[in-house]
Amino acid sequence: MSRSLRILAVFLGFLLVWEAGTRLFDVPTWFLPSPSVIFVELRSDPMLYLVQSLDTLATTMLGFGAAFVLGVLLAIAIVYSRLLENTLYTLLVSFNSIPKIALAPLFIIWLGTGLQSKVAVSFLIAFFPIVIDMVLGLRSTDPEALNLFKTMHGSSFHALTKIRFPNALPYMFSGMKVAISLALVGAVAGEFIASQSGLGYVILTAQGMFFTPRVFAAILLLGVMGTILFYLVDLAERLVCPWHVAHREEEVAAAARG
Amino acid sequence: MEVVPLRAPVAASGRPLVEFENVEKVYRSKRGDVTALHGINTHIGDAEFLSVLGPSGCGKSTLLRCLAGLEKPTGGDIRVAGKTVSGPPDNLGVVFQRDILLEWRTVIQNVLLPVEAQRLRVQEWRERAMKLLDLLGLKNFENRYPHELSGGMRQRVSICRALLMNPNLLLMDEPFGALDAMTRDELNLELQRVWMEDAKTVFFVTHSIAEAVFLGDRVIVMSPSPGRILRTIKIDLPRPRDLSIRETPEFGAYTREIRSLFQEMGMLRAR
Numbered sequence: 030m031s032r033s034l035r036i037l038a039v040f041l042g043f044l045l046v047w048e049a050g051t052r053l054f055d056v057p058t059w060f061l062p063s064p065s066v067i068f069v070e071l072r073s074d075p076m077l078y079l080v081q082s083l084d085t086l087a088t089t090m091l092g093f094g095a096a097f098v099l100g101v102l103l104a105i106a107i108v109y110s111r112l113l114e115n116t117l118y119t120l121l122v123s124f125n126s127i128p129k130i131a132l133a134p135l136f137i138i139w140l141g142t143g144l145q146s147k148v149a150v151s152f153l154i155a156f157f158p159i160v161i162d163m164v165l166g167l168r169s170t171d172p173e174a175l176n177l178f179k180t181m182h183g184s185s186f187h188a189l190t191k192i193r194f195p196n197a198l199p200y201m202f203s204g205m206k207v208a209i210s211l212a213l214v215g216a217v218a219g220e221f222i223a224s225q226s227g228l229g230y231v232i233l234t235a236q237g238m239f240f241t242p243r244v245f246a247a248i249l250l251l252g253v254m255g256t257i258l259f260y261l262v263d264l265a266e267r268l269v270c271p272w273h274v275a276h277r278e279e280e281v282a283a284a285a286r287g
Numbered sequence: 288m289e290v291v292p293l294r295a296p297v298a299a300s301g302r303p304l305v306e307f308e309n310v311e312k313v314y315r316s317k318r319g320d321v322t323a324l325h326g327i328n329t330h331i332g333d334a335e336f337l338s339v340l341g342p343s344g345c346g347k348s349t350l351l352r353c354l355a356g357l358e359k360p361t362g363g364d365i366r367v368a369g370k371t372v373s374g375p376p377d378n379l380g381v382v383f384q385r386d387i388l389l390e391w392r393t394v395i396q397n398v399l400l401p402v403e404a405q406r407l408r409v410q411e412w413r414e415r416a417m418k419l420l421d422l423l424g425l426k427n428f429e430n431r432y433p434h435e436l437s438g439g440m441r442q443r444v445s446i447c448r449a450l451l452m453n454p455n456l457l458l459m460d461e462p463f464g465a466l467d468a469m470t471r472d473e474l475n476l477e478l479q480r481v482w483m484e485d486a487k488t489v490f491f492v493t494h495s496i497a498e499a500v501f502l503g504d505r506v507i508v509m510s511p512s513p514g515r516i517l518r519t520i521k522i523d524l525p526r527p528r529d530l531s532i533r534e535t536p537e538f539g540a541y542t543r544e545i546r547s548l549f550q551e552m553g554m555l556r557a558r
Contacts, residue, residue, distance in 0.1 A: 174387050176357050180375040183404030191403060195391045272391045272432045279434070 062242040067249065070242040077231075082250050085216050085227040088144065089258070092151025093212035097205065099152075100159030104197075105189070107160075108167040121160060129154040130218050137223045147219030147227070154215035155208040159201070166200025167193050199273040202266040209258045217251065303330035304368060304456065304488045305354065311362030312349055312514075322513035323349045327363070329507060329516060334486035338503030340493055340545065346514020347492045351460050354490060355381055367456065376456065380449030380487075384461040386441040388433040394420065395429035398447045405452075412451060419447040423477060439470035443477075450481065457489045463498070472530055475501055479527060497533060500524075500541045508545055510552050517548055 044064045050056070051063035058066055071078060107113045132153065136146035170193045178188050220229025228247045235243035267274050310327035313320050324346040331337045339347045352358040354365055356375035367376040388397050398416045399409050420429055423443040433441055442462060449457060463471040475498060482489060493499050499506045500522055508517045522541060524532060532538050 171387065173383055173385065174389065176355075177381060177383065177387050178400075178404060179357065180355050180379050180381045181401040181404035182375060182377075187404060187406075191400070192389065195389070198391070270391060272434065275432070276390070276434050 059239045059241050062245055066242050067245045071246045071249070078246065078250060081226065081228050081231050081247070082254065085213075085220065085229065085251070086254060088147045088151055088216040088219065088227060089209075089212045089254075091144075091148045092215055093155050093209055095148070095152045096155035096159055096208055096212065100156050100204070100208075101163055101201065104160050104163030104167060107164050108193075109189075118164065121157065125157045125161070129157075129215070133218055133222050136219075142223040142225075146223045147216055150219035151212045151215030154218075155212035158207040158211065159204040162200045162204030162207075163197055166197025169200065170196045195270075198270045199266075202262065202270070205262050205265075206259060209262050210255055213251065213255050213258065302369065303335075304333045305331040305490070306366045307350075307354075307363070308366070309363035310350070310353065310360045310365055312346065312353060312358070313361045324353075324360070325513035325515045327514075327516060329519065331488050331490060332504075334488055336482060336489045336491065336502055336504045338491050338493060338499035338506045339509065340496065340499040340506055341509030341514075342494060342511060342549070344514075345509040345511040347509050348460050349514065350509075351458050351490060351492050355379065355458055378452070378454045378456060380452070380454035380457045382442075382445050382449045382457070382459045382462040384464045386433075386438075386445040388441055388444055390433050393430050393432055394425065394436070394444050397433065397444055398451055400448060401452050416447065416451055419450055420444075422481065423447055437470075439466055439474065442466060442474065446474075446478070446481075450485075450487075453485075455488060457487045459489065459491045461492055461494065464494070471498070476530065478502065483527060496542050496545050500538060500545070501528060501533065506541075506545065508548055510549075517552070520544065 048063050048065060051061060056063075062070075103117075107118045129150070133146075133150045136149045140146040140149055174192055174196075175188055178192055183191070216227065217229035217232075220227035221233055224230050228251055231247045232244050235241070235247070307327045307329050310324055311322070312324040313322050327350060339350065341347045349358065353360050354367075354372065354376075356372050356379075359373075365372040370376075389400070392400070395413070395416055398420065399412060402409050402412045417429065420426060423446060425440065425443055425447070428436065428440065433444070436444070442465075446462070449459075463474050466474065479502060491499075491502060503522050506520045506522060508520065509515065510517045520541065524537060524541075
């Protein structure tokens with residue numbers, strides 16, 4: 030049996046136990062709805078769920094996109110500037126230990142309760158892994174490769190584009206994989222505190238009415254969305270740095286053979 | 288197969304391509320100064336194959352890095368074609384001990400890197416790159432990635448890369464040091480063949496006595512602390528040399544001479 034089939038079987042088994050458990054022990058729906066009730070709830074208003082999902086997706090992608098662009102640019106600046114490395118990078122690393130969610134209320138003060146503050150929270154939480162991994166990747170360049178490039182009379186701009194940046198790509202993608210999940214977390218957190226739309230808002234209002242099937246339906250959609258986004262980054266990695274993915278899979282296979 | 292004419296090991300006329308004059312390199316640190324190179328005086332003739340031999344720490348790699356313009360001597364002068372080296376000289380090919388292939392580039396893209404570095408048209412060099420790959424036994428490997436190749440093949444790629452733009456000066460820093468003995472022999476032969484087909488001035492750093500004698504027109508023997516030249520030995524063996532030459536008495540005389548030199552210095556102890 031293939032790996033994905035087994036995963037599917039375990040998942041279906043889990044749903045089955047859940048369904049049977051709620052029926053057998055007559056668990057009230059407001060406490061824990063059964064999978065079938067959640068499914069019926071999803072079917073009852075597909076437009077609501079579609080619109081709210083897209084809303085959350087837009088917030089996530091805006092936050093993630095901004096974190097990606099600014100994170101990569103800042104990482105390049107940090108690696109090329111001793112001053113920035115000694116000041117900004119050190120600050121960033123310590124700033125990273127603050128729970129970013131704690132800053133979310135500040136954004137309401139600064140940006141109001143619209144899209145901007147949701148995106149800001151999503152951005153802030155996704156930004157750090159990208160900067161930190163990208164700096165690591167740019168720094169991990171083999172100094173001898175840069176020396177060799179110098180003996181070829183290559184410019185330092187080309188050393189960045191042809192050696193340092195491609196070398197950092199696997200690090201960048203590992204940062205992006207963490208960041209895409211965090212961007213979604215940030216978007217939902219933003220919707221909890223400062224929004225009238227999105228799946229986070231749906232969860233919050235349904236919870237207020239003890240409409241638990243709706244809470245679960247929104248959670249399910251968030252899970253699906255998070256998984257798809259993660260695998261899209263994974264797919265991008267495969268397309269952009271096939272050498273690295275192949276290398277990694279060979280290592281895994283070699284380790285498995287013992 | 289084409290007949291390769293024997294040629295004079297050292298060009299008969301003109302000044303040598305590379306001149307070292309009283310080269311000194313001192314590393315300053317808080318725990319005191321370390322003299323890596325002291326009073327290096329030598330030259331490399333046009334199209335000469337110079338082997339630089341010595342134990343680790345004798346400054347042979349430092350000398351190479353100074354010649355490559357990657358480090359600055361603290362004293363003396365290095366000249367290439369009469370010009371003092373102040374950065375990487377023009378028309379230079381370098382091979383390090385590690386192959387330094389870029390993992391995200393295919394074999395052919397790695398070989399063509401120097402063309403991109405100089406912002407020339409890659410298409411115009413492709414044919415020569417393919418020829419070099421063919422010459423070094425890498426036909427049909429041009430679209431592979433480095434991680435698919437063995438250590439010996441990877442080093443061949445890095446040699447192709449160094450030779451691509453027809454450098455007149457080729458610097459090699461223990462290029463075969465990380466390879467197994469058989470691959471090493473094979474690459475010694477190939478390097479000799481490539482060198483004989485296309486006159487290049489070579490500065491070849493090694494710690495293998497046999498390799499230095501086998502490949503060199505001259506061998507410079509260096510000793511550590513401070514790094515200096517102990518002796519320069521001219522190798523008068525006919526070319527092309529094949530591996531069996533290592534069993535001849537003439538070859539043995541050279542290696543014995545060098546070994547006893549190291550023994551005198553206390554670097555190799557006779558049991």
